[in-house]
Amino acid sequence: xxxxxxxxxxxxxxxxxxxxxxxxxxxxxxxxxxxxxxxxxxxxxxxxxxxxxxxxxxxxxxxxxxxxxxxxxxxxxxxxxxxxxxxxxxxxxxxxxxxxxxxxxxxxxxxxxxxxxxxxxxxxxxxxxxxxxxxxxxxxxxxxxxxxxxxxxxxxxxxxxxxxxxxxxxxxxxxxxxxxxxxxxxxxxxxxxxxxxxxxxxxxxxxxxxxxxxxxxxxxxxxxxxxxxxxxxxxxxxxxxxxxxxxxxxxxxxxxxxxxx
Ligand SMILES: NC(=O)c1ccc[n+]([C@@H]2O[C@H](COP(=O)([O-])OP(=O)(O)OC[C@H]3O[C@@H](n4cnc5c(N)ncnc54)[C@H](O)[C@@H]3O)[C@@H](O)[C@H]2O)c1
Numbered sequence: 001x002x003x004x005x006x007x008x009x010x011x012x013x014x015x016x017x018x019x020x021x022x023x024x025x026x027x028x029x030x031x032x033x034x035x036x037x038x039x040x041x042x043x044x045x046x047x048x049x050x051x052x053x054x055x056x057x058x059x060x061x062x063x064x065x066x067x068x069x070x071x072x073x074x075x076x077x078x079x080x081x082x083x084x085x086x087x088x089x090x091x092x093x094x095x096x097x098x099x100x101x102x103x104x105x106x107x108x109x110x111x112x113x114x115x116x117x118x119x120x121x122x123x124x125x126x127x128x129x130x131x132x133x134x135x136x137x138x139x140x141x142x143x144x145x146x147x148x149x150x151x152x153x154x155x156x157x158x159x160x161x162x163x164x165x166x167x168x169x170x171x172x173x174x175x176x177x178x179x180x181x182x183x184x185x186x187x188x189x190x191x192x193x194x195x196x197x198x199x200x201x202x203x204x205x206x207x208x209x210x211x212x213x214x215x216x217x218x219x220x221x222x223x224x225x226x227x228x229x230x231x232x233x234x235x236x237x238x239x240x241x242x243x244x245x246x247x248x249x250x251x252x253x254x255x256x257x258x259x260x261x
Pocket of ligand 1: 014020065113141
């Protein structure tokens with residue numbers, strides 16, 4: 001029996017990047033997986049691949065900032081799988097801008113997707129996890145919740161809030177055997193960062209600078225975040241709740257003298 005046999009999971013933002021890797025890892029470990037993404041075609045490509053590999057999976061087009069869409073998809077997943085034990089609230093957008101520069105529209109959008117989307121996922125999954133006799137929620141924060149990066153005021157605000165919201169939910173639902181944790185990845189090469197590097201004036205210099213900001217002197221892979229997510233979903237983490245697990249190659253602990261030259 002695989003480690004996640006008997007788990008039924010929703011993964012938001014599962015059509016690409018970290019979310020797609022999480023969906024693949026949970027399925028490979030035996031879970032049923034419902035892949036939600038604002039890009040419905042991308043979500044279906046991931047779900048089809050999981051089915052081709054013998055897993056039970058389906059997809060849906062969901063904008064996590066639209067709470068009614070989240071509610072419908074989560075309820076659908078619980079109906080189709082018979083129960084729901086897990087939600088991985090991974091969907092997020094990287095919208096740059098300093099405190100002064102970010103527009104009000106951008107501020108509202110990044111909060112709506114990254115923060116309200118996480119709240120909505122928890123809000124509509126908790127009743128099903130309760131019915132299942134317990135479960136695990138994994139929220140996607142970021143190393144940017146823990147250390148400041150100039151020019152990312154709104155994004156960082158959402159990720160810091162996810163750490164606090166995770167703790168809040170962990171204390172609210174712990175007695176019902178619902179564990180709630182979050183992950184704080186460092187730099188992971190996904191479509192989100194490929195776009196940032198593609199549009200940088202000197203992409204290679206930026207890549208080298210960011211590499212050197214990690215104690216391990218490299219970026220992470222989506223699979224390395226997915227394996228941490230699988231741990232938090234699994235019963236191997238049965239006494240872990242309210243935590244923010246850094247999967248950041250040491251990004252958030254490195255002082256200036258630790259940087260590669
Ligand atoms: N890549 C990194 O370095 C990094 C580091 C720390 C945290 N994170 C976080 O990890 C998560 C995934 O990041 P990624 O790098 O894989 O991003 P990505 O942009 O590569 O993929 C994100 C996926 O989410 C989907 N999405 C975007 N808005 C959505 C919405 N409103 N509703 C539903 N789906 C939506 C996109 O279509 C895409 O498939 C995000 O929460 C991000 O903030 C990423």
